[in-house]
Amino acid sequence: MSLLRVERLSKAFGTIRAVDSVSFEVRPGEIYGLLGPNGAGKTTTISMISGLLKPDSGEVFVADAAFWSDPQKAKRIMGVVPQELAIYDELTGRENLEFWGRMAGLSSRDAKARAVELLNALTLTDRADDAVKNYSGGMKRRINLGCALSHRPKLLLLDEPTVGIDPQARLNILEFIRQLRESGTGILYTTHYLEEAETLCQRIGIIDHGRLLAEGTLGELQDRLGGDRVFVLEADFKNSGPETWEGFDRRFRVIQKTEKQLVVAAVGARDPSECLKELLALPVRVENVTLKRPSLNDVFLQLTGRDLRE
Amino acid sequence: MLRVLLAKDLRRAWRNPLPWLINLIVPLAMTALIGLVFGGKSDNGALGRIRFAVVDEDKSFVGDFLRRAATNEKATKNFEAVFLERDEALRQINAGKISAVVIIPTNFTRNYLTASQPVSLELIKNPAESIHPAVIEELLGAAVTALNALSRNFLSDYPAWKAVLDGDADSHQASRLFERAGDKLKAAKATLYPPLVTYERGKKADAAESKGGKPKADDASFIFAYMLVGMSAMFLLFLGNNAMTDLHRELRKRTFERYQTMHEQVWPFIVSKVVFTVVVLLICSAAMLGGGGLIFRVHWQHPLPLLALTLGYAGFVAALFAVLVALIPDERRAGALNTMVGMGLGMAGGCAFPRQQLPAFLREHVTPLMPTDWFVETLRNLQSGGAGVEWRFVLLKTLMVSAVLIGLAAMLFRRRFKTGLRA
Numbered sequence: 001m002s003l004l005r006v007e008r009l010s011k012a013f014g015t016i017r018a019v020d021s022v023s024f025e026v027r028p029g030e031i032y033g034l035l036g037p038n039g040a041g042k043t044t045t046i047s048m049i050s051g052l053l054k055p056d057s058g059e060v061f062v063a064d065a066a067f068w069s070d071p072q073k074a075k076r077i078m079g080v081v082p083q084e085l086a087i088y089d090e091l092t093g094r095e096n097l098e099f100w101g102r103m104a105g106l107s108s109r110d111a112k113a114r115a116v117e118l119l120n121a122l123t124l125t126d127r128a129d130d131a132v133k134n135y136s137g138g139m140k141r142r143i144n145l146g147c148a149l150s151h152r153p154k155l156l157l158l159d160e161p162t163v164g165i166d167p168q169a170r171l172n173i174l175e176f177i178r179q180l181r182e183s184g185t186g187i188l189y190t191t192h193y194l195e196e197a198e199t200l201c202q203r204i205g206i207i208d209h210g211r212l213l214a215e216g217t218l219g220e221l222q223d224r225l226g227g228d229r230v231f232v233l234e235a236d237f238k239n240s241g242p243e244t245w246e247g248f249d250r251r252f253r254v255i256q257k258t259e260k261q262l263v264v265a266a267v268g269a270r271d272p273s274e275c276l277k278e279l280l281a282l283p284v285r286v287e288n289v290t291l292k293r294p295s296l297n298d299v300f301l302q303l304t305g306r307d308l309r310e
Numbered sequence: 311m312l313r314v315l316l317a318k319d320l321r322r323a324w325r326n327p328l329p330w331l332i333n334l335i336v337p338l339a340m341t342a343l344i345g346l347v348f349g350g351k352s353d354n355g356a357l358g359r360i361r362f363a364v365v366d367e368d369k370s371f372v373g374d375f376l377r378r379a380a381t382n383e384k385a386t387k388n389f390e391a392v393f394l395e396r397d398e399a400l401r402q403i404n405a406g407k408i409s410a411v412v413i414i415p416t417n418f419t420r421n422y423l424t425a426s427q428p429v430s431l432e433l434i435k436n437p438a439e440s441i442h443p444a445v446i447e448e449l450l451g452a453a454v455t456a457l458n459a460l461s462r463n464f465l466s467d468y469p470a471w472k473a474v475l476d477g478d479a480d481s482h483q484a485s486r487l488f489e490r491a492g493d494k495l496k497a498a499k500a501t502l503y504p505p506l507v508t509y510e511r512g513k514k515a516d517a518a519e520s521k522g523g524k525p526k527a528d529d530a531s532f533i534f535a536y537m538l539v540g541m542s543a544m545f546l547l548f549l550g551n552n553a554m555t556d557l558h559r560e561l562r563k564r565t566f567e568r569y570q571t572m573h574e575q576v577w578p579f580i581v582s583k584v585v586f587t588v589v590v591l592l593i594c595s596a597a598m599l600g601g602g603g604l605i606f607r608v609h610w611q612h613p614l615p616l617l618a619l620t621l622g623y624a625g626f627v628a629a630l631f632a633v634l635v636a637l638i639p640d641e642r643r644a645g646a647l648n649t650m651v652g653m654g655l656g657m658a659g660g661c662a663f664p665r666q667q668l669p670a671f672l673r674e675h676v677t678p679l680m681p682t683d684w685f686v687e688t689l690r691n692l693q694s695g696g697a698g699v700e701w702r703f704v705l706l707k708t709l710m711v712s713a714v715l716i717g718l719a720a721m722l723f724r725r726r727f728k729t730g731l732r733a
Contacts, residue, residue: 050571054728072574080571086564088318090325102314103572131325147568 001029001064003077003155004049009042009058011210018026018044019277020210021300031177032202034190035296042190042290043083046159049188050080062155071257079153083160085144089133093124093143095130101150111150122176138169143208145173149180156180156187162196179190179199192295195297206300216297225294225302228257228273230309231279233262234288245282251275255294256301263298315582333590334547338597360442361390362410362614363399370419403434409442410435412450423458423468437580463494534606536664539689542598543682544661547652549594550627551586557632558641570727577720580632584716587623587628590641595620612692615701623709624686629715630655636722661684681708 002025011019018184019041026032035044046051049060051071060067064072082223087096091134094115101111115174119128127135132143146162158177162170177200181187190196197204205215231252238259242248252275255263266275272291280286301307323330366373373518377393389623392408399411413432421429425437433450435443464471464476470487473479479487560566560583599620608614631648638644656662659674659682677683684704 017591037346046609049573052567052570052727075574078571080568082564082568082571084564086563086568088563090322091318099314099318100568101570103569105572211381 002061003063005064006045006049006060007059008047009045011041011048011053017210019048019055020211022207022210022212023058024205024212024215026188028154029184029199030203031187031189033197033204034188034206034207035192035194035197035300036112036190036207037192039141040192040207042120042192042234043159044208044210045085046080046188047159048076050157051075066212076282077153078155078157079104079148079151080157080158081145081148081161083163084142087132087140087144087147090131092129092131092150092211093135093139093146096127097146097150100147101119101308104151104178106150113152118149121179123172133186136166136169138172141165141169142176145176149230153183154185159188160188160190160192162191162193168195179256193298194223198296204296206296206303207298208276208304214299221296222294224276224299225253227294229291230263230265230294230298231275232288232290232292233264233279233286234260235262235284235286237242237262237284240284248282253254255298256305256307263301265294265298311578312582312585315579316585316589317559319582319586323590329552330590332458334594335554335598336545336549338601359386359388359390360390360410360445361408362392362442362446363392363402364503365394365396365397365399365406365411365413367416367417368414370414372419373414382500400434400663403436404629406436406438408436409439410446410489412446420472422461425473433476464491467491476674518549534602534692535608535610535692538574538602538606538608539686540600540661542595542602543659543686544652544656544667545598546591546595546624547656547661547682548649550587550591550631551634551648551652553590554583554628554631554635555584557583557635558644560640561635561639567727569600575720576723576727577716580716580720580723584628584632584712587631588624591627592621595624610693614703615692615699615705618688618705618710619685619688619701621680622705622712625712626681626708626715627721632719632720634714634717636726639726655680655682665716684708 004026006025007023009019009022010017021046022041024032024034034045038041044053048055050156051074052065052169060074062077065074067074088099091099096110097115097118098111101114102108106114116125117126119125122145124139124142124146127139132253133171135143141161144290145158161177162173165173171279176188177187179254189201201218203215204221206213206221214224236259237257237270240256241257241266242252242262242264250263251267251270253267255265257263266272276289276291279289297307319404326415346394354387364373366376369583373393376391381576385459394402396413399408401412402408403411411432411434413434415430417430418429418431421427431450431454435447438602442455444552451492461468466489467490470479470483474484474487557580560579566579598617599610602608630651634648634651638647658668658676659680660668661682665677665683668677684707688701688704692701
């Protein structure tokens with residue numbers, strides 16, 4: 001059983017196809033990462049899943065029920081953390097949690113009790129009665145997250161919840177999200193931070209220009225490159241390149257090529273030292289060769305031809 | 311849920327009171343300012359006695375005539391004329407003790423009667439006052455008109471009149487002069503009486519006058535009430551716009567969107583914002599109509615209909631601006647349009663100018679459709695008498711329009727959210 005199933009979801013704004021036939025699913029106790037650069041279609045996808053936007057085509061199933069057959073029921077199952085800090089600056093952290101708890105359907109007493117629990121879990125008890133406008137960026141992010149958790153949702157949609165905060169605050173939030181997963185919550189997590197997707201998510205979908213280019217576990221995505229290692233060559237590739245080297249494409253897969261750098265992966269399970277020898281024997285003056293484990297960025301590079309960090 | 315949403319908005323307003331205090335202070339300041347400008351009333355709410363000085367540098371019978379006229383019982387009810395030297399009169403006007411100074415210059419009477427050269431009276435108005443000096447100016451204008459009329463009809467007899475008044479003529483000359491004047495007045499009677507144009511007091515005023523029990527609003531009080539109602543209706547439009555910008559903020563901060571991730575229906579959110587705006591408008595109305603009433607000594611003749619109509623009107627204003635937010639979610643772009651809409655509704659609805667002074671097309675085809683007109687006209691009619699004013703029907707109409715506007719705002723927001731609303 002999946003908590004969330006998205007089937008061929010599409011949305012266009014005028015001539016721009018923001019989301020193009022995207023399909024994936026999120027299971028209980030799983031963090032599914034939707035990784036892509038800004039403008040890839042992550043937020044539009046979350047907006048359609050949470051009912052803020054009506055899809056042009058495709059279906060969303062929440063706990064195996066079509067979202068649009070009973071949107072209110074689906075909304076009770078999910079909690080949504082928007083990318084923006086959708087909280088009230090004039091209210092205290094406690095008041096924000098209580099207010100959004102009431103909006104989620106809790107009674108006044110339950111909302112108060114849940115706010116205390118969340119403040120404790122988010123380590124904000126000592127600042128609970130300060131106005132949110134006096135909080136640091138990280139504290140605001142935590143309250144923003146907490147406001148979606150009042151009703152203990154089974155499915156949590158997190159839209160870049162760590163944008164714009166310092167590394168320590170980010171680690172705190174990521175740790176909190178891990179705890180949520182351990183309690184059985186299914187989480188859809190959008191990010192453009194490779195490290196977050198690599199360390200946090202059980203499965204990752206790579207999205208760009210509205211299309212889901214690949215998905216799988218980190219290992220499965222690395223395997224797409226043909227092994228668990230990639231070679232980075234630094235040389236002058238202006239006048240000489242893989243297309244002119246005989247038999248190169250049978251031995252190596254080009255992940256990225258620029259005038260100064262060539263990233264390749266070996267085809268098949270081959271000895272890295274053999275590969276290194278072959279690369280050093282290429283008809284070009286190699287200045288440096290690096291052997292490394294392929295990252296999600298390398299996968300993204302192979303899929304899109306550009307760096308996720310660009 | 312409405313209660314929770316409203317409590318949230320009120321708490322936010324309480325925590326950040328400055329914008330709301332400004333909202334409250336502006337109408338209060340405007341009311342006080344107008345009170346100062348149109349100041350000078352007595353405690354009973356009327357204009358009070360107008361104190362002015364006469365400087366008689368002519369020392370002729372005209373001055374004596376003015377002195378006698380100004381001290382008769384009828385005149386002293388409304389005017390207090392003091393006869394001073396020029397320096398003292400100027401000192402008193404500078405000190406704000408008198409409203410105006412009328413100066414009869416040297417040789418005024420002689421020049422007038424001999425028509426040897428143009429004559430003029432001098433009027434100095436107290437710039438710190440508005441109505442009292444204007445009344446003196448009006449009176450002086452009437453006196454000048456009368457003097458001109460006399461001059462045109464009796465110019466040929468002026469030397470003889472001067473001789474009689476100076477005591478240089480004998481009784482025969484005087485009697486002939488009176489006889490000629492009598493003949494001229496007799497001839498003029500045919501053209502003066504019966505008058506071609508007359509006026510009579512309106513029935514509404516008569517009805518108000520004859521109505522027993524309740525105190526009748528005096529003319530000055532009615533003018534201020536008339537102005538205050540129009541001004542308040544206009545201000546409530548601007549204040550409603552200001553209060554509803556909170557909905558823009560909710561869009562910008564994505565809190566409205568967050569609410570939508572929890573609830574399918576948007577109308578509770580819109581209604582809560584309308585109720586919040588109505589609360590703000592009612593507080594401002596109390597400041598304007600209540601505070602203004604105290605300043606101008608306006609006795610509101612029908613407080614319950616006044617309250618009910620203000621409530622209905624506040625609902626209309628809030629719902630209208632909720633629709634405008636739905637139409638133009640961008641706060642900066644909406645600002646200019648909302649101000650124009652407010653101005654247009656105020657002007658065309660007879661808030662700024664009396665309905666009778668509006669262009670015929672507006673007056674006949676547009677103004678009657680405006681809830682602003684329903685509000686101000688009904689309140690003005692109630693204040694000027696109230697007999698037969700169907701305020702309950704007007705209230706019902708206004709509430710119905712408000713409900714339709716709230717529904718329209720909810721529908722527009724729903725549609726815009728589904729297609730990707732961004733503030």
